[in-house]
Amino acid sequence: MLLQQLINGLTLGAVYTLIALSFSLVMGILGILNIAIAELFMLAGFIGITALMAGLPFPLALAAGIAGATVASVVIKFVAYDPVRSSPVITPLLTTLGCSIIIQNVVVNYWGSNPLQLPFEFLGERLRYGPISIGSMQILVMATSVASVAVLGFMIQRTRIGRGLRAAAENRDVARLLGVSAERLTIVAFALSGVLAGIAGVLIGMHYAAITPYVGVETGLKAIAVMVVGGVTRIWGALLAGPLIGIIEVMTIAHGGSQIRDLVVYGLMILILLIRPQGLLGGRSSDTGQRV
Amino acid sequence: MTGETLLSLDRATKRFGGITALDGLSFNVTQGEIVGVIGPNGAGKTTLFNVITGAYTLTSGTISYRGQSIGGLRPHRIAGMGIARTFQNIRLFASMTVWEHLLVAQPRGNGWSHLLPAAMGDKAARRRAEEVLTFFGLEDLRNRDAATLPYGLQRRVEMARALTAGPRLLLLDEPVAGMNADEAEELKSLLVALRDQMGLTILLIEHDMSFVMTLCEYLFVLDFGSKIGEGTPTVVRRDPKVLSAYLGDDE
Amino acid sequence: QDGKQIRIGAIVPSSGPFAEWGRTNTVTLKMLEDKVNAAGGVNGAKLEIVIYDDATKPAQAANSLRKLAGDDNVLAVAGPLTSSACEVTFPVANQMEIVAMSQASSKPGVAANNRPWAFRNTVDEAILAEESVPYLVDTFDVKDVAVIYDAKDAVSTAIATKIMPGILKEHGVEVLNDGDFLSFNTGELDVSAQVTKIISLDPDAVVIGADYSEAITVIREMRRQGFVKPVIGGTPLISSAILHAAPDIPIIAPATFYASMDEPRAKEFVAELQPLLKETSGLPESIEPSMYDANIYENVSMFIEAVEKAGVTGNPDDLAADRTKIRDYITNLKGFEGLGGPISFNKDGDAEKAFFIVRGEGEKWTTVVHGCSSQGGDC
Amino acid sequence: MSTYFAGLLADIGILTLGALSVYIILSTGQLSLGNAGFMGIGAYSASWLTVEAGVPMTLAVVIAAAVSGVVGVIVGFPALRLKGIYLAMATLGFGEMVRSFFLNFGPTGGAAGYHGMQIISVGYIWAWTGGLVVLVMVLERSRLWLGLRAVHDDETAAELIGLDAVALKVGAFGFGAAMAGISGALFAHHHLYIEPSNFGFQHSIELVLAVILGGSTIAPGSIFGAGLLILLPEYLRFLADWRLAAFGTLLIVILIVRRQGILDRQLYRLIGFGRAS
Amino acid sequence: MILQVRDMKVRYGAIHALHGIDLEIAPNEVVALIGANGAGKSSAVKAIAGLLPYSGEVVYDGAPLRPAGAERNVRKGLVLVPEGRGILGGMSVEENLLMGIYSRPDQKAAQADVEAMMERFPILGERRHGKASLLSGGEQQMLAIARALLARPRLLLLDEPSLGLAPKMTSFVFDLIGSLRRDGLSVLLVEQKARQALKISDRAYLLETGRIVASGSAESLANDDVVSETFLGGRVQAGSENTQHR
Numbered sequence A: 001m002l003l004q005q006l007i008n009g010l011t012l013g014a015v016y017t018l019i020a021l022s023f024s025l026v027m028g029i030l031g032i033l034n035i036a037i038a039e040l041f042m043l044a045g046f047i048g049i050t051a052l053m054a055g056l057p058f059p060l061a062l063a064a065g066i067a068g069a070t071v072a073s074v075v076i077k078f079v080a081y082d083p084v085r086s087s088p089v090i091t092p093l094l095t096t097l098g099c100s101i102i103i104q105n106v107v108v109n110y111w112g113s114n115p116l117q118l119p120f121e122f123l124g125e126r127l128r129y130g131p132i133s134i135g136s137m138q139i140l141v142m143a144t145s146v147a148s149v150a151v152l153g154f155m156i157q158r159t160r161i162g163r164g165l166r167a168a169a170e171n172r173d174v175a176r177l178l179g180v181s182a183e184r185l186t187i188v189a190f191a192l193s194g195v196l197a198g199i200a201g202v203l204i205g206m207h208y209a210a211i212t213p214y215v216g217v218e219t220g221l222k223a224i225a226v227m228v229v230g231g232v233t234r235i236w237g238a239l240l241a242g243p244l245i246g247i248i249e250v251m252t253i254a255h256g257g258s259q260i261r262d263l264v265v266y267g268l269m270i271l272i273l274l275i276r277p278q279g280l281l282g283g284r285s286s287d288t289g290q291r292v
Numbered sequence B: 001m002t003g004e005t006l007l008s009l010d011r012a013t014k015r016f017g018g019i020t021a022l023d024g025l026s027f028n029v030t031q032g033e034i035v036g037v038i039g040p041n042g043a044g045k046t047t048l049f050n051v052i053t054g055a056y057t058l059t060s061g062t063i064s065y066r067g068q069s070i071g072g073l074r075p076h077r078i079a080g081m082g083i084a085r086t087f088q089n090i091r092l093f094a095s096m097t098v099w100e101h102l103l104v105a106q107p108r109g110n111g112w113s114h115l116l117p118a119a120m121g122d123k124a125a126r127r128r129a130e131e132v133l134t135f136f137g138l139e140d141l142r143n144r145d146a147a148t149l150p151y152g153l154q155r156r157v158e159m160a161r162a163l164t165a166g167p168r169l170l171l172l173d174e175p176v177a178g179m180n181a182d183e184a185e186e187l188k189s190l191l192v193a194l195r196d197q198m199g200l201t202i203l204l205i206e207h208d209m210s211f212v213m214t215l216c217e218y219l220f221v222l223d224f225g226s227k228i229g230e231g232t233p234t235v236v237r238r239d240p241k242v243l244s245a246y247l248g249d250d251e
Numbered sequence C: 001q002d003g004k005q006i007r008i009g010a011i012v013p014s015s016g017p018f019a020e021w022g023r024t025n026t027v028t029l030k031m032l033e034d035k036v037n038a039a040g041g042v043n044g045a046k047l048e049i050v051i052y053d054d055a056t057k058p059a060q061a062a063n064s065l066r067k068l069a070g071d072d073n074v075l076a077v078a079g080p081l082t083s084s085a086c087e088v089t090f091p092v093a094n095q096m097e098i099v100a101m102s103q104a105s106s107k108p109g110v111a112a113n114n115r116p117w118a119f120r121n122t123v124d125e126a127i128l129a130e131e132s133v134p135y136l137v138d139t140f141d142v143k144d145v146a147v148i149y150d151a152k153d154a155v156s157t158a159i160a161t162k163i164m165p166g167i168l169k170e171h172g173v174e175v176l177n178d179g180d181f182l183s184f185n186t187g188e189l190d191v192s193a194q195v196t197k198i199i200s201l202d203p204d205a206v207v208i209g210a211d212y213s214e215a216i217t218v219i220r221e222m223r224r225q226g227f228v229k230p231v232i233g234g235t236p237l238i239s240s241a242i243l244h245a246a247p248d249i250p251i252i253a254p255a256t257f258y259a260s261m262d263e264p265r266a267k268e269f270v271a272e273l274q275p276l277l278k279e280t281s282g283l284p285e286s287i288e289p290s291m292y293d294a295n296i297y298e299n300v301s302m303f304i305e306a307v308e309k310a311g312v313t314g315n316p317d318d319l320a321a322d323r324t325k326i327r328d329y330i331t332n333l334k335g336f337e338g339l340g341g342p343i344s345f346n347k348d349g350d351a352e353k354a355f356f357i358v359r360g361e362g363e364k365w366t367t368v369v370h371g372c373s374s375q376g377g378d379c
Numbered sequence D: 001m002s003t004y005f006a007g008l009l010a011d012i013g014i015l016t017l018g019a020l021s022v023y024i025i026l027s028t029g030q031l032s033l034g035n036a037g038f039m040g041i042g043a044y045s046a047s048w049l050t051v052e053a054g055v056p057m058t059l060a061v062v063i064a065a066a067v068s069g070v071v072g073v074i075v076g077f078p079a080l081r082l083k084g085i086y087l088a089m090a091t092l093g094f095g096e097m098v099r100s101f102f103l104n105f106g107p108t109g110g111a112a113g114y115h116g117m118q119i120i121s122v123g124y125i126w127a128w129t130g131g132l133v134v135l136v137m138v139l140e141r142s143r144l145w146l147g148l149r150a151v152h153d154d155e156t157a158a159e160l161i162g163l164d165a166v167a168l169k170v171g172a173f174g175f176g177a178a179m180a181g182i183s184g185a186l187f188a189h190h191h192l193y194i195e196p197s198n199f200g201f202q203h204s205i206e207l208v209l210a211v212i213l214g215g216s217t218i219a220p221g222s223i224f225g226a227g228l229l230i231l232l233p234e235y236l237r238f239l240a241d242w243r244l245a246a247f248g249t250l251l252i253v254i255l256i257v258r259r260q261g262i263l264d265r266q267l268y269r270l271i272g273f274g275r276a277s
Numbered sequence E: 001m002i003l004q005v006r007d008m009k010v011r012y013g014a015i016h017a018l019h020g021i022d023l024e025i026a027p028n029e030v031v032a033l034i035g036a037n038g039a040g041k042s043s044a045v046k047a048i049a050g051l052l053p054y055s056g057e058v059v060y061d062g063a064p065l066r067p068a069g070a071e072r073n074v075r076k077g078l079v080l081v082p083e084g085r086g087i088l089g090g091m092s093v094e095e096n097l098l099m100g101i102y103s104r105p106d107q108k109a110a111q112a113d114v115e116a117m118m119e120r121f122p123i124l125g126e127r128r129h130g131k132a133s134l135l136s137g138g139e140q141q142m143l144a145i146a147r148a149l150l151a152r153p154r155l156l157l158l159d160e161p162s163l164g165l166a167p168k169m170t171s172f173v174f175d176l177i178g179s180l181r182r183d184g185l186s187v188l189l190v191e192q193k194a195r196q197a198l199k200i201s202d203r204a205y206l207l208e209t210g211r212i213v214a215s216g217s218a219e220s221l222a223n224d225d226v227v228s229e230t231f232l233g234g235r236v237q238a239g240s241e242n243t244q245h246r
């Protein structure tokens, strides 16, 4: 059972990591906590499942989900980010909250508040190795999240685009003075974040084979926790923190603490933050970190 | 009062990882003097201010102020003991008007007056702010958001804010940076007046040589975190070490 | 009709997590309103049902009741739906002296705490479990069970951690994780760890305290991990959606109504309502009348009967007296013809009515036990 | 005044205090997403006091404020280490821990909730709200509050010019938490029933929303924000199924049109209050 | 003319910072822009660089510039070192320099320039992996200038480049400007150290409360009494006929 639980934990961690990446692309780079990402991923899940039920093959369903989330994400950029760009972080956080309310309402009105369930056949086959079993979707979710982290991590830290993005995030005017098309890169960041949320939504929707309009909140919250524990500006942090939180959560449940799970998970998160205030991979902030 | 040592550093060392910003620096500042600190970029001048005011703690060595060790005290305690400063990179409060800057740094005083609306209870504080406002010629700008003022005026607001804290020792980090010759001249007389009328001791960092040489009574020259020269301006400006490290052939 | 109006209020959750229930409730009430008015109204007066959405928020439900009772001068109120909303709204009903009758709340004691104006057209979960548990135990030869519940939901918590374990034990069934019940949160996607834990306990059946949409997640995960054992729960499980979660896992739950039930009046109701539900934009194709549609339909029908039979004038001056008359009529109501059989109310304000233990399997519900919540058992 | 309107007014008063609690902490630049947790502590302790211990209402509110305030100070110290989103997330975690605690805490009913409180009038609620808003407005013009704003704008500089940032930040946390505790106590005695999910992070977010909508630079803004949050959904009822979407849209529009919130210092000056100096 | 500014007006809400200024820079020319605090110097260069909206016209290299198009202007060789340096403090020194070559098409060759720049300013080389925000004030100023030079400017706008630089460093930077100008660079230099600035400039403009009040050759301006009395610390000399007063 322990091994099986470990696999459960890793899958859950991979789910968190994927969504955390989507958050951290806009948070780490543009400094805005786009709450609506939680709903983007829900939206992509609905689109993906609907497409599959309509008989579309998986790649097309995936593409449809990604397209939906990406378009929505870019719209959010124009509606909820641009006009309040210069205000303190809370304001864009709340405008995106407005967007998430809208998306949720639209989904409820269009698909209903009942869970949308994939037909039974989609539950997928499982591979068995002795006492443990693992679904093919599970493997796909894990592989995708590792790959996404690697690609994004490289892009942000090592490439010119990544540098441009970070410069624009830190000081838009200065970045523009250096030739960075801040506007275009911002769109890119939002679009990429939408793509990630889309991938997460469709994969996760398929993995669990059911989705409701209200899944965004719980999962989104944990994903934000993962991003923060990993270190907001450190893409690789999510790969560390996701499985960590996933496994802690699963192990608490496995060892008789499902009722106090929130207490344990959030308590641990706070503890980690107190020990490493910038997250696991974030830099330290002793007096070498800032100057007067 | 003059003649006493107000501030003294003994073998003060500050390291940041592999960088030694202050390297066994010792010196004394005498009460009532206007003292300059000069030295090349990255010599450790600002770091010196930072360790005096408690922004950084020393790696080793001691700092004492009026005979009392202040190493390791939190910044606001040190400020409370009468050391006020300005910043090389201007640090005004973004949400405050000029007038508010002049109230915020004042010592709390006795009683509860600081809990009452400033316009009602805080007579003494208002009077003090008014004095400093006039002293720096900022009357017309009292209700402007300080952060939208031009650079030179922002420097003045910073100095005014420091002054309202009621210091004995005023640390100024490049006070005339961004001011033209005329404005620098004006500031010079203000600083002299501060010293003469209020008995303030002033320690300042500045790269503007004509300003430093005509204002300061004594100079310390830093390079690589240690003292490479000191003395009166006339002595220092002829010191070959200072010439080669700092002034160059030009001046 | 002489321009006189009889006004009844309703509080339903048309937005928020139970939007679907609130929206079908709305369609149901509109249908009833039209039907009554087409048949000449109530005592010759036009029936008007004022419906407010509480967004599944207790505070909004309470304020809706204040508005219905204080501003709209309705005679009685049907709703609110959730137990949390009832907890906050019933005290207001008592204070304002107007009947409020929930169509869904089944958390023990909610109406009883707020007598004499609070009613619930539902049966206490404890009474229902008395019937469903023996069926489960006998049919599937259950020796032991494991419990899992939605910790954020009060009714679910009560069903899974208090009611069911007690009754199961009375029937000699061991609760394998007694004192260490497994829980999850509303809206959670992943319950794999909980299910793995259940499997490791190897129970003969699983008790799920959750509403159907959350239960679907659990049942799907059970199926995914290859654990096919019967599931038992309370009324919140009843919904056609749950039948598709895993058709080979039997689901045992109590209901006072379900869309495919075999009762003439119920069939008539479904035949009438179903097309209207489908027509309403915003509701999915697969929608069926829910138990709460039946209940709220009965609620308002009871109010109408009270108006007709208790001498309610409907004059604004008589409002307080009218409301009292309705309360007294309902309190003493005997054998009202509900969709599933006669209805009356016990001293706690909860309904005494017929109910069924149903078994969901192969994508349909079948009644396996007929029960009655009244003391004597004659529904 | 109709009972309905009185009910809304009571909700506005309670939300105003909750918003104010966020406002006070935010004045030092700390964003707390856990204030519903403080509210919960206040709500449960006040309810327990009036129901179980027979303590008179006002005394119970005061004790609840003190209890929350002490917890606030205890939370305030570790919070010093954290900034920005890290702090926001940690406080959110704190709030969820409080909720989870009450969920598992038998003596106050756990998930089943807690009732038995005696109802209080709108007037009573607004006596607290009015009094506390005025108190904060008075404090807001003091030099002490300038210190909070200085810490908000630039903590390091504030310390270096002689302000005790630690005391100000922790003090603000304590004061804010006490305010939330009062809000919670009133909430419990207005609704007569409380359960842990009343105090989850969604409620915390609502408090923040009220502050930002109303105006985060000035205390009376909270009243406007709270009023908007309570009244808007009521007046959007005619939109039926699209009520929430319309609410979301209006939210965005207001935040865009009035980025500093409905009431800010300029507007306030314009109306003729709070003339500087 | 590489730059022609005609009737440029800039305002911040109700505050008018520039009331319509005209200004010209020829290729290979170093032009100083001097004036008191708040005269509008920074506003002028920010507007020219494309950061601030303005009314009026800016013609660069024969074609009018679109207002507020900073990122496009850089690609055309119009580069500003802003007031307050504009260091990207969260990035390393090297990354800041790499941002300098962001808009250059010849990325490979540009990498080599980055290395060369670190040799020219040795302190930057020493700190290449350190966070830029940790540099001292003067070191940051060097970084800002170095970064701007890496963008291969044809017209460099410098807003108080000597701010925070030690005298020796100031001379070094001014010498550097002189040598670059020989390679074809034009410079608009905003300076408070007017005397030194005029020394290396060909021409100069004097700005007062948003208006140009005097202009002419650097030498004539330096020797003009009115100008020198107010801006250069009052050196009294005979006025020059080359200075135009308005």
Ligand SMILES: Nc1ncnc2c1ncn2[C@@H]1O[C@H](COP(=O)(O)OP(=O)(O)OP(=O)(O)O)[C@@H](O)[C@H]1O
Residues within 6 Å of the ligand: A287, A288, A289, A290, A291, A292, B016, B019, B020, B021, B039, B040, B041, B042, B043, B044, B045, B046, B047, B048, B088, E134, E135, E136, E137, E138, E139, E164, E166
């Ligand atoms: N917090 C810090 N972390 C790392 N290095 C630092 C820190 N503070 C200062 N330094 C380094 O220490 C040295 C001295 O810096 P300091 O700011 O004291 O110089 P300075 O004399 O004020 O120079 P300038 O005249 O350019 O302002 C510099 O090389 C600087 O990069």
Ligand SMILES: Nc1ncnc2c1ncn2[C@@H]1O[C@H](COP(=O)(O)OP(=O)(O)OP(=O)(O)O)[C@@H](O)[C@H]1O
Residues within 6 Å of the ligand: B148, B149, B150, B151, B152, B153, B178, E012, E015, E016, E017, E035, E036, E037, E038, E039, E040, E041, E042, E043, E044, E083
């Ligand atoms: N963001 C702003 N908001 C409002 N007014 C501003 C803003 N920036 C500048 N100003 C005003 O515009 C005028 C010109 O300012 P500018 O910064 O261009 O002057 P400057 O000549 O560069 O001064 P300095 O030598 O001090 O840098 C000043 O009156 C200033 O107060």
Ligand SMILES: [Mg+2]
Residues within 6 Å of the ligand: B045, B046, B047, B088, E136, E137, E138
């Ligand atoms: Mg310095």
Ligand SMILES: [Mg+2]
Residues within 6 Å of the ligand: B151, E041, E042, E043, E083
């Ligand atoms: Mg300037």
